[in-house]
Structures are given as structure tokens and as C-alpha cells.
Amino acid sequence: MAMTADDVVQRCRAALGEHTPVLAVRDVLDDLVSDPGELERAVGPVGEGGITAVYRAEELTILRVAWTPGMAINPHEHRMWAVIGMYGGQEDNAFYRRVPGGLEPAGGREVQSGEVLVLGDDVVHSVANSRREFAVALHVYGGDFFSAERSEWTFGTFEERPRDVEATMRLFDEANARWRAEQ
Numbered sequence: 059m060a061m062t063a064d065d066v067v068q069r070c071r072a073a074l075g076e077h078t079p080v081l082a083v084r085d086v087l088d089d090l091v092s093d094p095g096e097l098e099r100a101v102g103p104v105g106e107g108g109i110t111a112v113y114r115a116e117e118l119t120i121l122r123v124a125w126t127p128g129m130a131i132n133p134h135e136h137r138m139w140a141v142i143g144m145y146g147g148q149e150d151n152a153f154y155r156r157v158p159g160g161l162e163p164a165g166g167r168e169v170q171s172g173e174v175l176v177l178g179d180d181v182v183h184s185v186a187n188s189r190r191e192f193a194v195a196l197h198v199y200g201g202d203f204f205s206a207e208r209s210e211w212t213f214g215t216f217e218e219r220p221r222d223v224e225a226t227m228r229l230f231d232e233a234n235a236r237w238r239a240e241q
């Protein structure tokens with residue numbers, strides 16, 4: 059029987075009951091991204107860049123995130139653990155350390171289709187898609203991603219401000235318009 063979005067949700071919810079939920083979720087995503095075609099059929103095909111909520115609850119959020127080619131999202135924190143399971147394209151993650159007055163760069167990791175990235179509660183990262191294809195991933199968070207208070211920082215100046223979800227949505231709109239115009 060074909061896997062459904064509900065199967066994905068149930069497997070992640072079951073992982074929350076394990077001894078170390080974040081690692082149990084990592085194992086679930088390791089398995090899911092090993093068959094990108096089946097995962098895409100379960101959560102739906104990507105037509106443009108954006109964030110689609112697969113599941114949202116107090117203790118767990120599951121998003122399908124598709125980064126538009128050429129897009130970059132400024133540094134931000136989540137204040138909850140996150141597990142990213144790539145199943146199309148590549149995410150370029152850059153990491154940062156908090157320092158007085160801002161941030162300083164602290165390395166990075168390119169995550170490719172079939173790979174899983176675990177982020178701790180206190181991680182600050184930015185994400186870019188430098189390829190000419192959508193970067194598609196399942197993002198699983200150990201809390202309610204949409205209601206949590208958190209910060210973001212401007213690229214370059216690293217000035218801290220409250221997370222602005224509408225600004226993020228505008229970034230997707232602008233990137234999608236640019237990408238359409240290039241086609």
C-alpha cells in the first residue's frame with residue numbers, strides 16, 4: 059500500500075515517545091528520504107518554492123519546505139530541535155555563533171538529497187539554494203514552529219530582530235517570481 063502523509067505524521071509522532079525523540083525522528087527521516095519518489099507521492103509534488111504544513115501541534119511541527127533556486131534565507135534560530143530530511147536538490151546551511159552585538163560565522167554544511175541534518179535547540183543558521191533546481195526537504199521540529207518566539211538576523215550586519223514570518227513569505231514570493239521569469 060502506498061505511503062500517505064498521515065503515515066509520515068504517525069511515524070514522527072511515534073518517535074516522540076522514544077527515549078531521545080530527536081534521534082528517533084532522525085532515524086525516521088533517514089528511512090523516508092531513502093525513497094524520495096515515495097515521499098514525494100505521500101506529501102505531494104512541488105510546483106513552486108514555499109512552506110507547506112504537513113502537521114502542526116504543540117509538541118511537533120512537520121513542514122515540507124521547497125527552496126526556490128537562487129534563494130537565501132537570512133540567519134535565524136528555532137528555539138527547538140529540528141531535523142531536516144532532504145529528498146531533492148541541496149540545502150547550503152551556514153552556521154553562526156552568538157557574539158555581543160550580533161553573530162559570527164561558524165562553519166556550514168551542504169545537505170544533499172538522501173541526507174539528514176539534526177539541529178539543536180540553540181542553533182542559528184541561514185539556508186541557501188545555490189542550484190538550479192528546487193531544494194526539497196521535510197523539516198520536523200520539536201514544538202510548535204509557528205508560535206514560538208524567536209530571533210532572526212540581517213545578512214551582513216547581523217542585527218538581531220524578532221522573527222518576521224511575513225518577510226520570509228515575501229522572500230519566497232520574490233524568488234518564485236524571479237525563477238518563473240528565468241524559465
Ligand SMILES: [Fe+2]
Pocket residue numbers: 134135136183
Ligand atoms: Fe531554519
